[in-house]
Amino acid sequence: MKKLLSALLFLPAVLQAQSNDWENPQKPSENTLYPHAHFIPYPDAAAALKGDSSPFTLSLDGIWKFHMAANPAARPKGFEQPNYDVSSWKTIRVPANWQTEGYAPYIFTDVEYPFPPNPPFVPKEENPVGSYRRSFQLPVSWKGKQTWLHIGAANAFVYVWVNGKYAGFSKDSKTPAEFDISAYVQPGNNNVSLQVFRFSDGSYLEGQDMWKLSGIERSVYLVARSPLCIYDFFAKPLLVNDYKDGSLQLDLALNKLPALTDKDKRIRISLQDKGNTIFSKTLPVGSDSLYHLQQLLPGIKAWNAEQPNLYQLVITLEDKQGKPVESITQAIGFRSVEIKRGLLLVNGKPIIIKGVNRHEHDMRNAKVVDKEGMLKDIRTMKQYNINAMRASHYPNREEWYALCDQYGIYVVDEANIECDGMSMHPLKTLSDKPEWKAAYIERTRRMVERDKNHCSIITWSLGNESDFGENFIDTYKWSKQRDNTRPVQYEVARNTPWTDIVAPMYKSIAWMQEYVREYRDRPVIQCEYAHMMGNSGGNLRDDWELMQKHDQLQGGFIWDFSDQTFLQHDSLGRAIWAYGADMGTVGATSDTSFCADGMLAADRSPHPQAFEVRKVYQPVQFAPVGWSANLLQVRNRYDFNLLDNITLSWELKGDGKVIASKVLPYRHLQPHQQDTLRIDLPVINPHPGTHYYLHVKAALKNADGLLPAGFIVATDQFELPWYTPVATRQVKGQALQVKPSANGWEIGNGLFTATIREGWLEQFAVNGTGYMQKALRPHFWRAATDNDIGNSQQMRCAVWQHAGDSSRLLSARIVRQDPQQVEIQAMHWLPLADAHYGIDYTIYANGDIKVNVRFLPGDSILPELPRMGMRMVLAPTLDKVTWLGRGPFDNYQDRKYAADVDVYTLPADSLFHPYPRAQESGYRSDVHWMALRTAAGNGWMARSDSLLNMGVLHFDMDRLNFNRHHNVHGGSMYNDPLIWWNIDYQQAGLGGDNSWGAKPHAPYTLIYKPYQYSFILRPLQSGDEPIEKAKEIYE
Secondary structure (H helix, E strand, O other), rough: HHHHHHHHHHHHHHHHHOHHHHHHHOOOEEEEOOOOOOOOOEHHHHHHHHOOOOEEEEEOEEEEEEEEEEHHHHOOOOOOOOOOOOOEEEEEOOOEOHHHHHOOOOOOOOOOOOOEEEEOOOOOOOOEEEEEEEEEEEEEEOOOOOOEEEOEEEEEEEEEEEOOEEEEEHHHHOEEEEEEEEOOOOOEEEEEEEEEEEHHHHHEEEEEOOOOOOEEEOOEEEEEEOOEEEEEEEEEEEEOOOOOEEEEEEEEEEOOOOOOOOOEEEEEEEEEEEEEEEEEEEEEEEOOOOOEEEEOOOOHHHEOOOOHHHHHHHHEEEOOOEEEEEEEEEEEOOOOEEEEEEEEEEEOOEEEEEEEEEEEEOOOOOOOOOOHHHHHHHHHHHOOOOEEEEEOOOOOOOOOOHHHHHHHOOOEEEOOOOOHEEEHHHOOOOOHHHHHHHHHHHEEEEHHHOOOOOOOOOEEEEOOOOOHHHHHHHHHHHHHHHOOOEEOOOOHHOOOOOOOEOOOEEOOOOHHHHHOOOOOOOOOOEEEEEEOOHHHHHHHHHHHHHHHOOOOEEEEEEEOOOOOEEEEEEOOEEEEEEHHHHHOOOOEEEEOOOOOOEEEEEOOOOOOOHHHHHHOOOOOEEEEEEEOOOEEEEEOOOOOOHHHHHEEEEEEEOEEEEEEEEEEEOOOOOOEEEEEEEOOOOOOOOOOOOOOEEEEEEEEOOOOOEEOOOOOOEEEEEEEOOOOOOOOOOOOOOOOOEEEOOEEEEEEOOOOEEEEEEEEEEEEEEOEOOOOEEEEEEEEEOOOOOOHHHHOHHHHHHHOOOOOOOOOOEEEEEEEEOOEEEEEEEEEHHHHEEEEEEEEEEEEOOOOEEEEEEEEOOOOOOOOOOOEEEEEEEEOOOEEEEEEEEEOOOEOOOEEOOOOEEEEEHHHHHHHHHHHHEEOOEEEEEEEEEEEEEOOOOEEEEEEEEEEEEEEEEEEEEOOOOOOOOEEHHOOOOOOOEEEEEEEEEOOOOOOOOOOOOOOOOOOOOOOOEEEEEEEEEEOOOOOOOOHHHHOOOO
């Protein structure tokens, strides 16, 4: 009854909309050709295989005349007529978004629509309409042929006229619209006119988490077709006989004029492998339009993402003498995709999806992407061990799938359906509304028909975040009926029969553990997980350790591949990644930096979390078995490859210096199998105080697709149990002098002076040169990451922002004083933290200062701490940073798996990573020691027998703090004439489950409890080697 009442209430609005084509969901297109497989016809097979430009196509890309109207009522009338004067119009590139050409504002929204939802209506006043005109010369050679107009993608609604004659309209902005314009073209000069609306009823189905842009986003061209031509084909290259042989099933549809007799025509079908013909057959053309062929191919080479073996299917229409009329070709791969035993199988084997979601985005051209950019994305995916992508949330450009076929990327192809914004509307969903069924079906049909011949597509997705209803049940049924070779998935279908894969979003470890407690009939492959917004990517290792234990947890797709930001420059000319309102106009809708949630920047340079992704996705894993026997376990994580193209090698390092290295003998290791190798480590006498690590790596012997020989696909590192402590020394230096000063003391000798005031170390000078600009004080805050903002950490934990600044000295006294050592104990009260803060200084005659920190909380119930540490401000000359710890990139306690422990040296300003929105950065974990020095080598070192965590910034961290009213960009962080140095017990983890509420996992949370840690500050002089100075231990 509720559904019926809702439908009745909704009916008047639908009826009212019938007068406007762009507000009528029951009519998603008019006069478009039925969707079919993408191909280009050529005169013969040789030309088709070569793949250059075809004489049967004419590109209309380039410069068009253009007029922008504010709304449909203001659009020019009659402009489609050939005699309409458009000479005064401006111009626009095709393909291009209006926004990149300066014609309309940018809008980015995640969930909400860019206008108040009232389906199927769209704004009457604020709905710009772009009118396009251009002329073309119809080739003389096309005489007697049909002419089709192909519009690759028009966003969001397009009318079409040719020579003033109406041809039709289309709404799906991510799939082609094709029109037979044969009746409208003429020999010689012609003109084509288009009107593109920014919004239509189709916009309600295009509410994806992306920039809401407009224009013609993919190529426009004409195609000449013979009166009898190949219209469509569906190649199903499957594996049979225990997946050893190939079975090619081919369905072919011809398009022919009704009066045409075709007894003198035939269809030649052949399959080629690197120029060699595997088979060739001919079918006579009769009165039917549909043809079928099935061919068994023994011993075929199967396709998978690791071994993307392709064959060229060539279909040629010939006359009775064997002369070609037209020819098309398609790269096909023989593979089978099934759900069996509750697992996703490719070629009979369970696979692990190491995936990403990917939007089509270019840092300059927005939604217009070219082949060079697509190839770069494929190469980058391979470099980061990614084997799968979800086309989020719409069918991509046709060439993308061909590249995935060629280089081996599994694809979840997704229909252009998302109406998440309807969650803001009383009607809640369109997915149960029968008047929207035609639109759902057409968008699904367009995707499947266009892309069905690509072997890389292993799953169809019905859409994204659009609730659930009868319309999705119908699209599921249609998809399964049309294509019985692939699973179909939809996240919101959950455990219903209308999804073949359980494809949830952002599920916790606890949820996954619960799922695998008992056998299920379907696998879990998260369609989105590990939200990479800003400084994120925590706990990936935890996720994957669980997935690798349970067969039915078959991976997932990280959100997402790259930021949807734009390369811009701030007022001082510094490069920034523009987001949200940066690209809009005053009052334009914007979801701030929610477009910046990629593991890569928009230019595909890596954010630090990308290295963690590469690590958890790596295809070879290592584990120590027992160092007493020098045994190392090697596990092959490939699904199909042996390790025959992998060179395994190791290096032994002591404090960053290579001591020995060797290539390991090859082991014939099957996929998902493991073996134990003996490492012939040299016999050494461990040097006291030296940390020894074994570094192992797996590199390609030979080039593999886009990856060159020698490319490292997997690494790991293990600390060897060889550390021996350093013998302590007696301090021998000039006698210390203690001089009382205002509220403290000055302690020093001829080498140095340390100033303690109000219980804090305020200054340290060596040979008269002071290092400190601000005192060493407690620090509990961090500039909010995007995940912190999402879980309200900056509000929940606000008490900690200034808790270290507000203190009251309770006591400070010298408890030991002799010529070589002075010990001071101070106790502070931190009222905001309801805590005592004890700090002990032991000052040695050699200049060492040992700092011992005790945090003693009271009885208050306070939130978790963002950080437990201390911070000071140093002179800008101390800008050379060297450390033994994890690096070289940003790393944190829940995102450090990929960061090896080694000795690194970087300029102080290079430790900071410029995320699109400025936030916490510049941090390094598990640090044994860190030295900040001048160019001459003078400086200061912090070391500890326990691991420390440290951060260095060349500007005030407070400049990174979140500002809700002002966009602050990482690229705008210029150097201050100071250096901020954090020496921490620990900083909270980053988290990474999502960016709208999830906190760091419990093991990576700093709860309100007692803490204690210590470190030594040691002066360095020119000529000192930090590695050796760190090994000096004094008592």
